[in-house]
Amino acid sequence: MSKITFDEIIESVARESDKSKSFTRAFLKDLTKAIRSELENGEKVNIAGLGKFELENVAEKEGYNPQTDERMTIPAHHKVVFKPYKNLRETVNAPYAHLEPQLIDEDSIDSRDEDAEEQQAETATHPPVNRVFNVAKMPGRPADKSLRNETLSDWSLWISAGAGVAGLAIVAAGAWLFFRRNK
Amino acid sequence: MNTNEIVSHLAANNNMSKAEARRMLDAFVDTLTTSLGNEQGFSLPEIGTFDVNTREERQSYNPYQKKYMILPPKRVVRFHPNQDLKEAVK
Numbered sequence: 001m002s003k004i005t006f007d008e009i010i011e012s013v014a015r016e017s018d019k020s021k022s023f024t025r026a027f028l029k030d031l032t033k034a035i036r037s038e039l040e041n042g043e044k045v046n047i048a049g050l051g052k053f054e055l056e057n058v059a060e061k062e063g064y065n066p067q068t069d070e071r072m073t074i075p076a077h078h079k080v081v082f083k084p085y086k087n088l089r090e091t092v093n094a095p096y097a098h099l100e101p102q103l104i105d106e107d108s109i110d111s112r113d114e115d116a117e118e119q120q121a122e123t124a125t126h127p128p129v130n131r132v133f134n135v136a137k138m139p140g141r142p143a144d145k146s147l148r149n150e151t152l153s154d155w156s157l158w159i160s161a162g163a164g165v166a167g168l169a170i171v172a173a174g175a176w177l178f179f180r181r182n183k
Numbered sequence: 184m185n186t187n188e189i190v191s192h193l194a195a196n197n198n199m200s201k202a203e204a205r206r207m208l209d210a211f212v213d214t215l216t217t218s219l220g221n222e223q224g225f226s227l228p229e230i231g232t233f234d235v236n237t238r239e240e241r242q243s244y245n246p247y248q249k250k251y252m253i254l255p256p257k258r259v260v261r262f263h264p265n266q267d268l269k270e271a272v273k
Contacts, residue, residue: 003224003234009214016210023197027207029228030196031189036229038184040271048186049212051260053230055272077273080231082262091220092235092258099255101243132253133240160244160251167249 039080051084099133219260231264 006028014024035053038045044054060076090097184192186208194204215233218225224234240256264272 002222003226004218006226006228009211009218009225012214013207013210016213017203017207019207024207027193027197027204028211030193031208031211032227032229034184034189034192036268039268042272043184045189046185047189047208047212049209050215080262080264080268080272082233082260084260088216088219088260091216092260094220096255096257099257101252101254103250103252105251133255160242164244164249164251167246 042078049085049087051082051088053080053082055079056081102132104132222258229265229268231262231268233260233262235259236261 010021010024010028013019013028014021017024019027035045035047039053039055042055044052046052055078058077058079061074062071063074064071084092190201190204190208193199193208194201197204215225219233219235222235224232226232235258238257238259241254242251243254244251
């Protein structure tokens, strides 16, 4: 993913608002300083059309250093989060905006899973591609991630299928008891 | 601090009218939105970096309707605060 520099942002803002670059630079530096000092004072900052910056509480938790395997407590602290407003969210998601969630039934879940396993056996070197949404030709779509992602999603699939079956069993048992009592 | 307060602050600091400050802020918001829309990230001094991340499609379950569905992939804005801003707000 490419990046643009702060200078390019300054140039674009200067062009759009007919101001000199040095004036725009001072203005934007002022803006970022204001946002920062506000956050440091624990306040939130709303910028119309863009989003809001605010502080979130993070509770104390246990962590460990993966290099030394040493356990430690990470103390409770605040972190800065940015929540984009609707306009920005929609602009960023524009290429995928036409996609809707697709309903599937449990049979097709099982077959999807088997397909994935078969493909995995056939092409051991390449991760299986088993997608419903064909976004391969969309601009800016990164190449398929590692195999780990696929196995992870398979796991969640099994877990959700198991939860569904368990739920059905409970409902069936409840209905049976109910009708027996009403006889 | 809301947008009006930012505009007043900027106008006072830079010897300009509020309308002018508002126009420049809007130009700034516009620039950032277009940039992120083109999947171009950037970093702002003192604050942090912004970029665009693609979320893969995923399976989901609606327990009320008892239905499975596949949620489409989507792109989201990601923000990483600067290291020293992180330290400062701790």
